[in-house]
Amino acid sequence: MEKNQQAVVAIVIGSHHDYEVMKEAQKLLDDFGVPNEVMVCSAHRTPADAQAFAQGAAVRGIKVIIAGAGKAAHLPGVIAAWTTLPVIGVPLDAGMFGIDALLSIVQMPAGVPVACMAVGKSGAINAALCAVAILALTDAELTERLMRFREKQAAEVRAKSEELRRR
Ligand code: RP5
Numbered sequence: 001m002e003k004n005q006q007a008v009v010a011i012v013i014g015s016h017h018d019y020e021v022m023k024e025a026q027k028l029l030d031d032f033g034v035p036n037e038v039m040v041c042s043a044h045r046t047p048a049d050a051q052a053f054a055q056g057a058a059v060r061g062i063k064v065i066i067a068g069a070g071k072a073a074h075l076p077g078v079i080a081a082w083t084t085l086p087v088i089g090v091p092l093d094a095g096m097f098g099i100d101a102l103l104s105i106v107q108m109p110a111g112v113p114v115a116c117m118a119v120g121k122s123g124a125i126n127a128a129l130c131a132v133a134i135l136a137l138t139d140a141e142l143t144e145r146l147m148r149f150r151e152k153q154a155a156e157v158r159a160k161s162e163e164l165r166r167r
Helices: 016-031 047-057 075-081 096-106 121-136 140-165
Strands: 009-013 036-040 064-070 087-092
Touching (some): 016 087, 064 075, 064 096, 075 087, 075 096, 087 121
Parallel strands (some): 009 036
C-alpha cells in the first residue's frame, strides 16, 4: 500500500497508550491494502480536535472511522455525534478488564449509533474486518480478498484440528 494514498479508514485513539492494541487494526488494514491513518484524539483532553477531526473526515475521503478508547471511553460516541460516517468502537482494557469501556461504548442512547466490538486485540482486529466488509460493499476486489481471508482462516482451523486428532 502506498503510504501517501488518501486514507479511507481513520483509526482514532484516545491516548498514545492505546496504540499497542490498536496497531492490530492498522496491520490488518495494511494487509488488505486499505489506505488508513492513525491519530490520537482525546474526547476530554483535546475535545476541539475530536470535533474538528470528525466534522472534516467525510470531506477528506474517510469512509469508516474506528475509534478505540479505554476507561470512560466516550471517544467513539463523541466522534459519532459529529459525523454520519459509520463509527466502529473498540473498548480497551485500561483497568477493570475493559468492562468500563465496553459498557460506555455499547450503551449509546438511540439516535447516534456506534458499532461496538469485543474488548482489546480481538476487537481491534474485528473492527478492521468490519471496516473492510463495509468498503467491500462497493469494491469487488476487496470482497475477493475478504473471501480469501475467510478461506485461509478456515483452512488453518482445519489444519489445527487435524494436528490434534493425530496426537
Ligand atoms: C482514555 O483513557 C484512553 O483511550 C486510554 O485508554 C485511557 C487512559 O489514557 P492514558 O491516561 O493512559 O493516556 O482516554
